[in-house]
Every structure is written in C-alpha cells, then in structure tokens.
Amino acid sequence: MQIKESAKEYDAIIVGSGAGGGMATKILADAGLKIALVEAGPFFDPKDPKTQTQLKWSYESPRRGAGTTRAFGEFDMSWGDWKVPGEPYTTKEGTDFYWWRSRMLGGRTNHWGRISLRFGPDDFQHKSVDGLGENWPITYDEVKPYYDRLDKLIGVFGSKERLKNQPDGYFLPPPKPRLHELYYIKGAKKAGVTAIPSRMSILTKKINEDRGVCFYCGQCNRSCQAYADFSSGSCLIFPAQKNGGQIDMYLNCMVRTVTTNAEGKATGVSYINKEDRKEYQLKGKVVVLGASACSTARILLNSKSKQHPNGLGNSSDHVGRYLHDSTGGGRGAFVPQLMDRKTYNEDGVGGMHVYSPWWLDNKKLDFPRGYHIEIGGGFGMPTYGFGWDVSAMNEFIGGQVGGYGDKLREDTKRFYGAFIHLAGRGEAIARYDNRCEIDPNTVDQFGIPVLRFDYKWSDYERLPAKHMQQTFEEIFDAMGATVLGKTPGKEQDYGLLAPGQIIHEVGTTRMGNNAKTSVTNKYSQLHDADNVFVVDAGVFTSQADKNCTWTIMALSMRTSEYIIDQLKKQNI
C-alpha cells in the first residue's frame, strides 16, 4: 500500500476538533493561517435535524432512551463512549481504567456537562502549598487574561463571590435555583458547606448574533440546536469558517503519527482515511495536537523515528506518565418534603443551577486536595429506568412496599421528583507510575498500536472519597432527607469511582521548565520538536478540583497566539 502525500503545505495541522483543537482552529484561522483540521469522526452540527436528539420524547425511541448504543443514554450526543468499535484499549493486569472517546466534529464538547471553572492561584502552584506533585511553570496571573477573553468569547454564567482560589470571571447571570436546590442550599448551610450559583457555559443572555439564548430544555448533553451552550463546532469552528477562515477539514481521518525530518522537526501528519482505509500524509509547518490527553500521547508514542527513537517528544520518557483523572463519588437521597408536589416545568438549564466549590482548609484534614459538589434532582423527563423499584420508597414513609394497580400508579406519582443526588469531583495527585503506554501486542482495526493503561488510586484519592460520603450524609441529614444505600466502606474504596470514569483525564504530556521531567514547555511546545504543540489536557501539570475544559481552552488560546507570534518571528 502506497502512502499518498498531499502537495499542499499547511501553516498548521490541527489534530482533534474538541475544546483544545476547536480553540486553536478559531485563533489560528482568524489570524489568516491555512489550516488542516483532522478529526477521527464524521461531521456534526447540533443544528442538523437528521442527527438531533434535543427535544425528542422518550417514546420516539422503541428503547425509550436506554443506553444500549450510547452509554449515557441514546439521546446523549456522543458518538462513541467507553468503547469505540474496532478501536480497543487495554489495561495492565490488576488495574482499571475507563476511557471515553467521542468520534465526531467537536468531540466530547457536544455532550459535556458545561461546568466551566477557572483554576485558581493555588491550583497552578499546589506543590508550594502541600509539597505534593509538581508546580505548573505558569501562574494564575499569566492565564487570567485568557480566561477573561474566553468568558466573553464563549459565555459562562456564574456570580461574583470573591472566594479563595475560586476566581470570578466575566459572568452572565445564573438561573434561579430549582426547588430541590433550595433544599440543598438550606442543608449545606446547616452543614457548614458553601453553596453558590453554578458556573456553566450556557447563554442565559445574548452574547452575539451567531448564537441563540438558552430556552431551558435542560438537555445540554444532547447539544443545542440554538448554539446556546458551548460545543466546539457551533462556537469555535463554524464561526471561524464564517469569518473567512481557510480551513480544510479532514473528517473520519485518524492520525497515526506525526512525521519528522532529519533534523527531528515535524513535517506533518500521517493519517488513515477511515472510509477507504488507506494511509495519507499532510504537510504542515506546525502540528497542533488536540486529540485528547491520551490520544495525543498515543500519537506521540507511535511517532518513532531515528531522531526520536522513543517516540516524538519522549526523550524524557514522560509521555503518557502522570496521567490523572478527577476523583468521583456520589450518593442519592429521598426528600420527603418533595413528595406529592404539584408538577410544573423545572427543566431549567442542562445541569445544576447551584453547586459547592471546595470550602475547607486541607491543613486540618487527612488528605491534601479538595473536591466540589454537583447537585442533581427534580422533575426530569422519564426515560428507560423510570419507575424502577419505586414502591420500595414506601419503606421510608411507613407505606406498603410492592403491589400493583392503582396503588402503584399513586406511588409513582407521589415519589416523582422527590430525590436528590450529590456528586463529588476532586483532585487526584499526579504520579509517575500512573500512565498510558503502547500495548506491545495489540493494534486497532487500522493497524495502529493501541494504548495500555496502568493506573492505581492511592490514599490521596481514597480519603477524600471517604470525606465526600460523610459530607453528603451531613447535608442530607441537615435538609431532612433520607440517604439511600449503605455508606461505602474501605473495601469499596469509599465509593471512589474507577480511574477515567469522570472523563477528566489529564497530564500525559505535562508542561514544565525541565526537559528531563516534562514533555512541553510553558507554551505547550514540545521540548524535543519546537514546531509541535499540545492543546489538550495532556499539558496539565496537575488537575485541580475543577473540571478541565475551561483551562484547556484558555491554554489553547494562549498557545495558539504564541504560535502566531513565533511564526511571525520565523522562530519555528
């Protein structure tokens, strides 16, 4: 099979069209660069009625929203989930890792939770606080201008709270709390837990002519046809095209390697076209990797050459190392005060209107880093699973469990909307031994060697999970709710979810000033090849107790402008 080369040379080849790749596309195309955007999945536009799931009813599907073909339910807008057919990954014996991939234009930004939190000053310099992990080579003050511009460009609602390490931004106004959220606020206050309006990239107010304002269907995970939530396609890539950007999209194209020359500099990428299963090459002055932390690590590790025998950017043997995901734990409760209530529309925005940022001082605790709490509940649209074991709730109110007929119909209505769910999302410590590497024995259906994960939690993650459960129970108690299920004990890692399940994987190409202990410099530029950049969460030196997307985009914006500057100065 002959590899087909393209004669055209691009100014930049961007790999991946999610948060990082989308932002790079926007900044570089707006600056007039000729761009190739390479995405492993097909085209997707939230506006396209053919693929839309927003505002569909459960009964429009024979399986009523069940997760048979999509792990988070069949209306969730992610093509691909923990499994992608023909593209496996493996784990080292005795370890566990879950890896979510969305194969579509915009990637995982089409279905993500839209929780948009800035990292704070401590988050960039956390080693200086507790001696663990590594400091970032940059500070909050260096990233702040990019967060500020990001807020205005994309739109994020929230409120000015002036809390330590939870920087405020240029916020749109938040929606009012729902009823179960008012009970949460009350319980949290009693339990000494801070509760504030959530911070999410959903337009509660107009920001420009290209995007609509939220119409409160509560379905951001289905991707918004009005472009009122942040998805990379609708908010970055399409506007860049509309702006006259010179962008060639290579869709259904899976990058195998970054190609390099005798000097070790990148010359472009080699990819498999999934439609004809043939290999092609693109030439570019700069290669920008935004394939996701693990996919970018995979491409680099597979890019072996005489000049880069250990994989591109991997002279330090650090590519794939320091992989870490947020920690996660959750708990549900029954809220008797919410029984028998009159139904009304409380869809609201897609997700929570209220949340709790980390509120304690770790110096007084037996674990080093914090977590935040996300709140769920309310009158949702029934989908597959609705009504499951509903009569069991009678146990809490002295009613008859079980039964059938009119009694069952009554039970279903009485308990509808009477539940609340809390989810803790915390910071793991990045460790040298937690990694992804190339599996020596396995290739995917395109012949590309796949990743093997080797990841274990430590007590730095287990102990906060234990604390989460205690906090949930205190809040439930304080709000008069009845906690469901047993407190997960030590043998269940205190309810700590498996690594990868929170889908915040970061750290595989971490940035640093020392080329021996990091993969990129502080501009996300490979130490080993100065025309290769990483714009996904791979560059995170540490994850905060915050979701990673807002920081991915702020850094991608910063790196993209650095690329423009370096090209102008002819440094790369």
Next chain:
Amino acid sequence: MNRRESFKTLLVGAVAGATIGTTTACKTDPKETTADNSTNNQSQEYYGRTPSELEHDVKVYAAEFLNEYELGTIAVLCDIILPASSTAGSANDAKVPEFIEFIVKDMPNHQLPMRGGLMWLDGESNRRFNKVFTACTDAEQIQIVDDIAYPDPDNEKPEMAHGRTFFNLMRNLTLTGYYTSKMGIKDLGYDGNYPNVWDGVPAEVLAEHEVDYDPEWIAKCVDQETRNVTAEWDDDGNLIT
C-alpha cells in the same frame, strides 16, 4: 378487542417496524417521516440515529424472541400491574407489551429472567389450578399475583421467592414502558421538553415549602426581561446590560 387479538396486532406492529426501519434508512429529510407521536414510533431516523444505530434498530425489530404465547401472558400481567384509571388508559392501551417485546431483544440480559419467569408462573398456576396462568379466572390470577407482588421479610413463603423476582422485573418494565409513553408522561404530569423562559419555582409552589428565595441570591440571578440584550461588562467583570 380481547387480549389475544391485541397481541396479534402487536406482532404485526413489530414486523412492520422492521420494514419501516429499512425503508426510512435512506431518507434524508426527517420531515418526510411521519412523526405520529404514537407510543412506539418506529421511524428510527426521527430520533437522531447514526447509520450503525439505524442498522442495529432494524436488526432488533426483525429479530424474534418472545413468542405469541409468552406475549399473551405478558399482556395479562401488564394490565394487572397498571389497569386503566379514571383519567388514563391501561398498560396495554399504552402498548407496554410491544415495548417489552422490543426491549428484551435490545437488552438480552432480560431474556432468561423473562422467559424463565413466565414458565415459573405457569408452573405455579398449574399446581394450584391445573391450568396455565392466562386460562385462570381473574380471581385465580390475583391469588397468585398477591403472593408474589410484595416483599416477604419474615420468609413466610420462601417457595414464592422466584415468583417475586419475576414479578419485580415485570413491574419495573411495565412502569418504565408506561411512564415513558405519551399516555404515561401525561398521567405523570411531566411538564417540560419544550422551549420556555424559566424564571424560578412558581410562587404558589414555594409558598407550600419551608424554603424560600434569598433576596441576596436572587439579586445575582438572570433578569429574563433583558435576556436578549447583548451582554457587556465593566473592567471589574460587573455585567452592565
């Protein structure tokens, strides 16, 4: 229409579904497909399927698992679990047996418990009344159902344990099928899934609860009157429009 007849209609529906699936797969304009909002819309394209998902649906529709006899028993059980009320139709009216027919093919983990459970039920019915469950009188059916529809914390009837497990599955699938149907959603009172301008919990609902909006909190929240005015901020990040 008696239960057997409604069941026959149901089978025809399932087969027709497969045909519809094949023919709509190549349509490009979703407006051409009939969104009849029936409780089991079988024009798969209408709910945003990828090509491989469409193929999957066609396959599942075309497959057969539960036979006519089994579906007849399911239809009887469905209407015992959710008979018509004064304001809403029964589980059969909401086509719940049709949903169950589909879902056990879509989720093979339900197949053995469903098939085995139905056999258990006939076995029990034969022991008690010397006939299969569907041939029993209403009173006889209820006699068995009453023994398997409730928990047995004191283990008074351990021989009914397997029946209880089966009935639990039937009850769960019936509730899910019913309350995700158009009829069930209306009966439940879910009010949503349409564009609106949400502006907080209705005052009359708040008045019935021990919580209230904190004026300081609400002052930070969106003023829906100005939602269409383009956002501008001062240099300190204060919204000024």
